[in-house]
Amino acid sequence: MRQTHKFVIAALLAVGSAGAQQTPAKNVIFFLGDGAGISSLNAASIYGYGRPQALYLQRMPNLALADSSTAKEWVTDAAAAVTAIATGVKTRNGVVSQTATAVRDVRDGDNLKTIMEYAEERGLSTGIIANDDRTGVTIAAVAAFYAHHNNRQRSAEIFQQILNPKFGKGPDVVIGTGLKWISAESTKLGHNLDTEIPAKGYAYVHSLNEVKQLDPDKDRLIALFDDGDFDLNTAVEQAVTRLSRNPKGYFLVVFSDCHLGKAGKSLARIVELDKTVQAAAELHQKDTLVLMTADHSYDLRIKGESLVETAKGATSAQIASVISLEDQHTAEEVPVLAVGPCSNRARGFISNTDIFHIMMGALGWESYRQQARYPVSGDGGWDYITVDSEARRLYVSHETQVNVLDADTGKPIGVIADTPGVHGTAIASAQRHGFTSNGKEDKVSIFDLADLRLIRKVDVGKGPDGIYFDAASNRVFTNNHGSHDVSAIDAFTGEVVGTVKLDGDGEQAIAAANGLIYVNSENTSEVVAFDPKTLQVKSRFPVGVAKTPTGLAYDARSNRLFIACRNPPKMVVMDAANGKVAASLPIGTGADAAAYDADSKTIFVSNADGVLNLFRQKSADEYEALGPVMTQPSAKTMAFDTKTKRVYLPAADVDVIPAANASERPQRKIRPGSFAVLVLRPAQNPAPKL
Numbered sequence: 154m155r156q157t158h159k160f161v162i163a164a165l166l167a168v169g170s171a172g173a174q175q176t177p178a179k180n181v182i183f184f185l186g187d188g189a190g191i192s193s194l195n196a197a198s199i200y201g202y203g204r205p206q207a208l209y210l211q212r213m214p215n216l217a218l219a220d221s222s223t224a225k226e227w228v229t230d231a232a233a234a235v236t237a238i239a240t241g242v243k244t245r246n247g248v249v250s251q252t253a254t255a256v257r258d259v260r261d262g263d264n265l266k267t268i269m270e271y272a273e274e275r276g277l278s279t280g281i282i283a284n285d286d287r288t289g290v291t292i293a294a295v296a297a298f299y300a301h302h303n304n305r306q307r308s309a310e311i312f313q314q315i316l317n318p319k320f321g322k323g324p325d326v327v328i329g330t331g332l333k334w335i336s337a338e339s340t341k342l343g344h345n346l347d348t349e350i351p352a353k354g355y356a357y358v359h360s361l362n363e364v365k366q367l368d369p370d371k372d373r374l375i376a377l378f379d380d381g382d383f384d385l386n387t388a389v390e391q392a393v394t395r396l397s398r399n400p401k402g403y404f405l406v407v408f409s410d411c412h413l414g415k416a417g418k419s420l421a422r423i424v425e426l427d428k429t430v431q432a433a434a435e436l437h438q439k440d441t442l443v444l445m446t447a448d449h450s451y452d453l454r455i456k457g458e459s460l461v462e463t464a465k466g467a468t469s470a471q472i473a474s475v476i477s478l479e480d481q482h483t484a485e486e487v488p489v490l491a492v493g494p495c496s497n498r499a500r501g502f503i504s505n506t507d508i509f510h511i512m513m514g515a516l517g518w519e520s521y522r523q524q525a526r527y528p529v530s531g532d533g534g535w536d537y538i539t540v541d542s543e544a545r546r547l548y549v550s551h552e553t554q555v556n557v558l559d560a561d562t563g564k565p566i567g568v569i570a571d572t573p574g575v576h577g578t579a580i581a582s583a584q585r586h587g588f589t590s591n592g593k594e595d596k597v598s599i600f601d602l603a604d605l606r607l608i609r610k611v612d613v614g615k616g617p618d619g620i621y622f623d624a625a626s627n628r629v630f631t632n633n634h635g636s637h638d639v640s641a642i643d644a645f646t647g648e649v650v651g652t653v654k655l656d657g658d659g660e661q662a663i664a665a666a667n668g669l670i671y672v673n674s675e676n677t678s679e680v681v682a683f684d685p686k687t688l689q690v691k692s693r694f695p696v697g698v699a700k701t702p703t704g705l706a707y708d709a710r711s712n713r714l715f716i717a718c719r720n721p722p723k724m725v726v727m728d729a730a731n732g733k734v735a736a737s738l739p740i741g742t743g744a745d746a747a748a749y750d751a752d753s754k755t756i757f758v759s760n761a762d763g764v765l766n767l768f769r770q771k772s773a774d775e776y777e778a779l780g781p782v783m784t785q786p787s788a789k790t791m792a793f794d795t796k797t798k799r800v801y802l803p804a805a806d807v808d809v810i811p812a813a814n815a816s817e818r819p820q821r822k823i824r825p826g827s828f829a830v831l832v833l834r835p836a837q838n839p840a841p842k843l
């Protein structure tokens with residue numbers, strides 16, 4: 154399996170009491186204060202109320218601190234920050250809900266479905282409110298919920314995605330600023346909003362008063378105007394009145410610009426936003442997750458060089474005069490404040506992508522959830538994990554040994570020792586033999602499945618990595634990364650019976666309905682099919698749309714291969730008969746394993762960035778993303794248990810020590826005692842009443 158050189162941030166998984174069954178939220182109101190970091194909240198409280206911690210926000214029952222870094226930068230902009238929150242995937246600055254493969258204003262990445270679009274697909278009503286002075290409702294911090302673009306500044310094209318959404322049906326209620334700007338930009342592209350908006354079934358009005366006067370049955374409306382100082386609370390209540398008529402619930406995004414370059418106005422905006430959050434929480438928290446966060450913090454703070462002016466009796470003008478405001482985004486964590494159903498998942502230091510999972514989880518939409526964590530002793534590296542579904546055992550490769558655990562309890566059963574550089578384990582139940590690929594000694598250990606004792610070692614090609622058993626030929630195969638070939642071993646006698654000239658470094662492999670074995674070749678970016686009996690290569694299919702294929706899964710009914718690729722990160726669907734690529738969908742970074750559940754027609758891809766992607770097969774060539782599920786950074790490999798439908802993922806807290814100079818790689822270190830197998834089970838919470 155491929156070594157991970159990706160920069161993986163170690164993060165403690167803040168699961169909290171997520172395992173406990175809670176009634177899911179019917180609705181979500183998501184508030185975003187532009188730039189409303191900790192120091193801004195502190196200053197706003199002193200500015201507005203003459204004392205610290207006087208805001209409702211500062212009394213909310215659940216608080217987390219979210220890292221806001223992007224896929225490429227430590228300091229985020231609003232586009233990358235809210236893409237992470239809305240999609241659960243980090244991208245690069247300037248890009249709106251597309252993958253980090255986008256190049257700003259040059260090339261699209263893959264579109265990432267947002268939680269608002271999931272909500273629309275599930276029949277909920279959706280809305281947005283924004284008071285940004287210039288770009289209004291097309292500001293990146295809001296657009297990232299409904300639009301997909303490689304450049305946050307393309308306001309007209311972004312606005313068009315309200316009317317012509319890539320997923321879902323577009324927001325139902327849009328209230329906010331940007332009338333002049335969006336109209337002018339749209340005209341430049343030949344659009345006429347005065348006719349296009351009503352043609353899409355929206356009432357189109359130009360003040361909050363007109364919104365109030367609209368028939369309450371009018372559930373699709375766009376109110377665009379230019380005064381950013383409209384009453385935010387009234388706008389929220391107008392939106393909720395209409396959205397809440399939908400018995401399935403709603404998802405509402407409320408954006409307030411608290412990042413204005415002028416301290417007094419920014420702080421007044423926070424005080425107003427605070428009152429709006431309080432009102433919404435008091436009215437709706439019974440069935441609504443109310444969550445507030447910031448896209449980024451910036452350098453607005455009360456500084457104490459001039460101790461006289463910061464005296465407690467200072468006037469608000471004096472306070473405003475000692476506020477230091479350097480209009481630069483900063484890298485520190487932003488607060489995440491929450492109340493309502495499942496809000497207690499907002500705790501600890503988290504990633505901004507976790508906000509997506511908190512909201513998905515609160516709505517009951519995470520299809521898998523963590524059930525247990527099996528600790529495994531020892532601090533060595535790991536690679537593949539194998540589940541023996543019948544025998545209820547897990548085989549966890551672990552540097553110089555394989556830890557064998559009870560799949561249902563995590564209880565250690567034993568150890569297969571002396572397997573230097575082990576990558577994986579293959580199980581031949583009928584022969585009662587197990588096989589490990591010992592990458593550092595070019596050997597395979599053959600052990601007795603009953604007592605885990607070594608029977609003998611056999612020499613294979615150089616650098617054996619992935620290892621798998623083919624029941625039809627009764628053979629075990631190792632993908633040798635040093636010699637770029639595949640060794641075939643008779644599973645009963647343990648003799649090496651030949652070599653497949655793969656001319657590539659094999660990754661995951663599957664046995665297809667035609668009797669051939671298909672294996673990903675990561676360095677040549679192909680899927681190679683060989684005959685397990687004659688050991689002849691029968692076909693080589695280039696993946697084409699992506700490089701570095703690692704994980705591979707297969708559906709025999711449709712004869713489709715599911716290929717997890719790293720560069721760019723995509724799950725590619727290929728016809729096994731002819732190598733034709735039928736579809737490709739974005740996945741997390743550092744994918745290393747894939748699986749297919751024929752019963753639920755679900756494809757799983759595990760990624761080193763701490764995300765498990767799930768896709769539903771709608772037909773042989775049609776696939777849709779289910780919400781990605783949070784695992785843990787480093788959980789790149791997995792095993793799918795066909796019997797219980799559980800997914801097992803080995804993971805540890807991995808620190809990345811920055812290199813002393815640019816020519817060196819950062820050093821990766823596993824924190825002692827942190828290695829474990831995460832156990833995810835299908836979420837039984839029957840929340841989505843569709």
Ligand SMILES: [Zn+2]
Pocket residue numbers: 187188231412449
């Ligand atoms: Zn900002």
